[in-house]
Structures are given as C-alpha cells and as structure tokens.
Amino acid sequence: MNDVIRLLKNHRSYRHYSAQAVEPEKLRLIMEAAQAAPSWVNGQQVSVIAVRSEERRQQLSVLSGNQKHVAEAPVFLVFCMDFHRAKLAAELEGQPFETAEDVDALLVGAADVGIALANAVAAAESLGLGIIPIGGVRRNTAEVIKLLQLPQYVFPVVGLCIGYPAEEQPQRPRLPMAAVCHEEIYNPDQLGLIEEYNVVHRESLKAQGLTERDWSSMIARFYALNPQYGDAQRTLKQQGFTCRNLNQQ
Numbered sequence: 001m002n003d004v005i006r007l008l009k010n011h012r013s014y015r016h017y018s019a020q021a022v023e024p025e026k027l028r029l030i031m032e033a034a035q036a037a038p039s040w041v042n043g044q045q046v047s048v049i050a051v052r053s054e055e056r057r058q059q060l061s062v063l064s065g066n067q068k069h070v071a072e073a074p075v076f077l078v079f080c081m082d083f084h085r086a087k088l089a090a091e092l093e094g095q096p097f098e099t100a101e102d103v104d105a106l107l108v109g110a111a112d113v114g115i116a117l118a119n120a121v122a123a124a125e126s127l128g129l130g131i132i133p134i135g136g137v138r139r140n141t142a143e144v145i146k147l148l149q150l151p152q153y154v155f156p157v158v159g160l161c162i163g164y165p166a167e168e169q170p171q172r173p174r175l176p177m178a179a180v181c182h183e184e185i186y187n188p189d190q191l192g193l194i195e196e197y198n199v200v201h202r203e204s205l206k207a208q209g210l211t212e213r214d215w216s217s218m219i220a221r222f223y224a225l226n227p228q229y230g231d232a233q234r235t236l237k238q239q240g241f242t243c244r245n246l247n248q249q
C-alpha cells in the first residue's frame with residue numbers, strides 16, 4: 001500500500017479542535033488541492049469560501065443546527081456549486097444561458113463539489129490537520145446565502161471544519177465492500193450484508209463506551225425524522241436552479 005492510499009484509508013472525522021490556528025500556507029495548499037480536482041467540461045463549477053472570522057463561524061455554527069465544532073474549528077470552508085462564472089462566460093460570448101435551470105446542473109454541481117471536497121480533505125489530513133464535513137449548511141441556506149453574499153447561480157452544498165484535533169478519534173467501520181462495490185451489474189440483495197454490518201457497528205460503539213445501536217436503526221430513524229432536510233426546495237429556485245423542463249418551453 002502506498003502513502004496516499006494509507007492516508008485515505010486512515011480517515012476519521014473530528015468534532016473537537018484546539019485553539020491552534022491553521023497556518024495560511026497550509027490553507028493555501030488545501031485550496032490548491034481542491035482546485036486541482038477534475039470538473040465537468042472543465043467548467044470548474046465550484047467556489048470555496050474560507051471563513052476564519054470568529055463571528056461568522058459562530059453564525060454558521062448556529063445556522064448549521066448549533067454544531068459547536070463549526071465555531072470551534074479555526075477555519076470553516078463552505079463549498080458551493082457555482083454556475084456564476086458560466087453565466088459570465090455566456091455574457092462575454094453573447095451566448096444564451098439556461099443550463100443552471102436544468103436538473104442536471106444539480107448533479108454537475110454536487111459532483112464537482114464532492115470531488116473538490118475530497119481533495120481538500122485528503123490534503124488537510126496529509127498536513128496533520130483534522131476535518132469534518134458539514135452538510136448542516138443545507139439546513140438554513142437562505143441565511144447562509146445572505147451571510148456569504150452568494151450571487152445567483154451559487155449554492156452552498158457542504159461545509160468543512162479544519163483545525164488541529166483536540167482529542168483522538170477512533171475510525172468508524174464501513175459497510176462490507178460487497179454492499180458498495182459491485183461486479184459488472186448492481187446487486188440489490190444486500191440485507192444480509194446490512195445485518196453483518198449491524199454487528200460490527202454495535203461492537204464499534206460498545207468499544208467506545210457508547211450506546212450500542214444498529215446502523216440500520218440509526219439510518220432509518222434519521223431519514224424518518226428528516227424526510228426533507230433544509231430549505232433548499234425554495235432557495236435553489238431563488239438562486240436560479242429552477243429544475244424546469246427545458247424541452248417543454
């Protein structure tokens with residue numbers, strides 16, 4: 001196994017950070033790694049807002065559902081899907097611009113953001129920093145958009161806390177590989193694999209002195225309580241992502 005794969009396989013998320021600042025040079029390297037990610041048609045449909053201000057981190061912590069680690073980590077990156085530059089390019093070239101209104105824009109934006117996020121995570125971890133992604137930024141996107149002054153065609157998808165971890169964190173076990181990685185065609189017969197994972201999941205929680213819970217019970221409960229997460233239904237439209245059918249004008 002090489003060093004990159006060892007690093008990727010050693011990932012864990014941290015929810016407590018020391019007050020030690022993140023060196024500007026390290027932050028720059030993380031941003032460079034994020035920007036080096038591949039993107040759909042080299043459109044680079046991602047923008048990353050680095051939030052260091054304590055006041056703004058505090059506000060984002062509240063907006064993300066009172067997640068204390070967002071205020072505690074010295075740096076909070078907000079990864080946005082971004083078609084603002086594509087719109088400017090269209091204006092520059094005198095071309096029509098409708099693509100952000102197609103539902104496919106959401107897939108493009110989410111994929112570009114995900115790849116950039118993964119690069120940033122790996123870069124941060126390689127520099128001895130700890131991270132945790134924050135989907136909580138999707139809870140109150142109307143407020144996040146206002147706070148970060150995001151223009152039309154820019155939408156916050158995920159945040160990333162970065163800092164020096166204040167405590168050790170064990171690794172979370174993953175599903176059996178056969179549930180996630182399929183050979184040639186998709187295999188929907190996964191109940192046995194989930195039951196297998198439930199045992200591993202319970203044991204992992206027990207080893208940490210936490211209440212033993214099945215993975216399936218945690219996931220079922222989360223999605224039952226949150227069938228719709230956040231206010232994106234409304235704010236996506238406000239930002240220009242209307243998901244209208246462009247073939248039926």
Ligand SMILES: Cc1cc2nc3c(=O)[nH]c(=O)nc-3n(C[C@H](O)[C@H](O)[C@H](O)COP(=O)(O)O)c2cc1C
Pocket residue numbers: 011012013014067132133134135136137158171172
């Ligand atoms: C897109 C995304 C959004 C996430 N949002 C949150 C969040 O808002 N709050 C949180 O505590 N953890 C969040 N996480 C962290 C996951 O809970 C964590 O990655 C998962 O439990 C696996 O643990 P590990 O990262 O330590 O392996 C998020 C992870 C991802 C990939």
